[in-house]
Amino acid sequence: MSRGRARRPRDWPRPLHLLVGALLAGMTSVPRADLRAPAAPVEHGQGVHARLVASGLEHPVHLTSPPGDPRLFVVEQPGRIRVIENGRLLDRPFLDLTDRVRTGYERGLLSVAFHPHYATNGRLLVNYTDLLHGDTRVEQYLVSSDRNRADPASARLILTVRQPYANHNGGLVLFGPDGMLYIGMGDGGSAGDPHGNGQNLGTLLGKMLRIDVDRGSPYAIPPDNPFVHRAGVRPEIWALGLRNPWRFCFDPVEGMLYIADVGQDRWEEIDVAPARSGGLNYGWNVMEGAHCFRNPLCDRRGLVAPVLEYGHADGCSITGGLVYRGRQIPELSGQYFFSDYCTGWVESIRVSGGHVQERRVWQLGEDLHVSSFGADSQGELYLVSHDGRVLEIVPDR
Numbered sequence: 001m002s003r004g005r006a007r008r009p010r011d012w013p014r015p016l017h018l019l020v021g022a023l024l025a026g027m028t029s030v031p032r033a034d035l036r037a038p039a040a041p042v043e044h045g046q047g048v049h050a051r052l053v054a055s056g057l058e059h060p061v062h063l064t065s066p067p068g069d070p071r072l073f074v075v076e077q078p079g080r081i082r083v084i085e086n087g088r089l090l091d092r093p094f095l096d097l098t099d100r101v102r103t104g105y106e107r108g109l110l111s112v113a114f115h116p117h118y119a120t121n122g123r124l125l126v127n128y129t130d131l132l133h134g135d136t137r138v139e140q141y142l143v144s145s146d147r148n149r150a151d152p153a154s155a156r157l158i159l160t161v162r163q164p165y166a167n168h169n170g171g172l173v174l175f176g177p178d179g180m181l182y183i184g185m186g187d188g189g190s191a192g193d194p195h196g197n198g199q200n201l202g203t204l205l206g207k208m209l210r211i212d213v214d215r216g217s218p219y220a221i222p223p224d225n226p227f228v229h230r231a232g233v234r235p236e237i238w239a240l241g242l243r244n245p246w247r248f249c250f251d252p253v254e255g256m257l258y259i260a261d262v263g264q265d266r267w268e269e270i271d272v273a274p275a276r277s278g279g280l281n282y283g284w285n286v287m288e289g290a291h292c293f294r295n296p297l298c299d300r301r302g303l304v305a306p307v308l309e310y311g312h313a314d315g316c317s318i319t320g321g322l323v324y325r326g327r328q329i330p331e332l333s334g335q336y337f338f339s340d341y342c343t344g345w346v347e348s349i350r351v352s353g354g355h356v357q358e359r360r361v362w363q364l365g366e367d368l369h370v371s372s373f374g375a376d377s378q379g380e381l382y383l384v385s386h387d388g389r390v391l392e393i394v395p396d397r
Contacts, residue, residue: 045348045360048329050368050383050391054089057082057388059108062172063374066114066124071148072376074390077108079128083148084390095126095141095150102131110171115213116179118143124150125158125181125213127173136161136169138183140213158218159211159236161204165189168244176210176275177252180222183209184259186244192264192294193285198241201233206284208245208259210238226279241282241303247320247372250275251336256351258336260320261306264288268318269306270338272351280304308349308356315340321373324348326380329395335360337381337393339370346370346383364393 053072060082062075072084073094079101080093101109107129115123122143130137142154163169168186176182187193187206198206212220227233244262251258257275261282262268267289271282282304285293289309292298310318321337335348335358344366350358364383371386381393 040349040356040359042347043358043360045362047396048332048362048364048393049396050364051394053087053382053390053392054084055389056089057390059371059386060384060388060390061108061371061386062111063372063382063384063390064112064114065375065377066118067116067377068119069114069377072374072382072390073112073114074374074384075109075112075126077110078103079109081109081112081126081150085148090148092148094148095152097126097128097152100128100131102129102134104166106167106169106171107134110169111173113173113175113181116175125173127171127183129163129169130160133162134166135163136185138173140218156218158213159183159209161185163188164195170242170245172245172247174248174250176250177255178275179212179214180210181213181219182238182248183211184242184245184248185209186246187242187284193243196285198243198284199281199286201227201230201237201240204234204236206240206242207234207237208239208242208248209236210278211236224278238278239280239282241280241284241286243284243288245320246318249320249322249336251323251325251334253323253325254334256323258320258323260318260338262317263309263312264293266312267291267309268312268315268340270308270318270320270336270349271304272307272336272354273304282306307351307354308359310340315343315345317341319370319372322375322381324379324381326375326378328380329393337373339368339373339383341369341371341386344368344370362393364391 059077060074061077074082079098081095083090083094109128111127113125138159140156141150144151168189170184170186172184187197221235228235245259248259259271269289286298319339323336324332337348339346346362346364348360349356369386372384374382383391
């Protein structure tokens with residue numbers, strides 16, 4: 001997550017400041033949220049707690065599981081992927097890239113995505129900041145003959161994106177329900193998007209990308225991407241107007257895409273739209289949240305407003321999460337969980353018809369620095385605390 005260079009609480013871990021115009025012709029649009037609608041009342045969530053699963057990790061920033069696999073894979077920012085198997089954190093890393101990863105500030109090894117057919121093809125994708133230039137690299141690796149070890153020699157470069165500054169790198173790679181690889185890219189950094197990348201369709205910065213890693217060399221452009229064959233426009237772009245989408249997720253049950261976009265100085269936001277709606281413009285840097293950013297008379301036409309925002313009196317850096325679809329806590333099904341890295345609170349919302357219908361705050365621990373959420377292969381929900389812990393949200397009963 002990113003906050004702008006001047007806002008770094010003294011108690012934050014040094015290695016990571018984690019983590020936020022009109023639609024052009026041919027873009028798909030969604031109804032703009034009614035900004036006059038009152039926010040859903042905040043309720044206090046009860047009946048769950050955070051159970052410690054593992055500790056002693058070095059600045060963990062991501063957690064996931066391959067499809068159908070009971071193991072948890074945790075990404076450590078300095079460049080390692082660790083395995084939790086049968087409740088035990090294995091000593092030997094699954095993958096160690098510390099010799100090629102530049103870490104510190106918002107840089108590092110930031111996420112891993114297992115191919116939907118990982119069980120048969122052994123392919124995984126990682127997103128990291130390269131040691132030599134500080135740029136974003138998306139690479140593919142293969143698992144070795146040891147199921148708990150990837151083969152570091154199998155590296156294959158998929159995509160590289162130049163990063164002009166050390167912040168707003170985005171960082172998440174995630175396979176969507178459609179089998180395409182989605183990549184969240186921040187606006188390139190500094191503060192206020194000085195190069196105007198968020199609204200510039202000629203750059204991959206400030207965008208959500210969508211590529212097909214099962215075809216092409218090293219990838220193919222899906223033919224239904226919104227800017228295919230548009231002159232001067234990068235065809236990888238799926239959505240634009242993002243500041244730093246550190247974490248996003250899909251809810252395949254409702255067919256929605258949730259993006260938590262880290263704000264500048266005032267507003268953190270959650271954007272929700274149909275997953276198949278390509279070409280949406282989420283507004284940065286015309287807007288910050290639901291507010292004009294620099295020009296108080298900005299043109300909001302065609303911009304997708306957030307379903308939820310909160311001001312910096314309540315936090316300063318949103319950590320996007322997941323829609324709960326597990327079985328342990330059926331009453332939470334459909335709730336989207338998120339947090340604020342600075343304050344550690346955890347909330348959830350239920351979205352319907354483009355509006356927040358329900359909002360809850362959960363008392364899970366005041367000493368959390370939630371850098372990410374994750375789910376196991378059964379859909380159960382986990383918190384990743386940047387101080388080295390992994391916790392599972394479980395029912396009290």
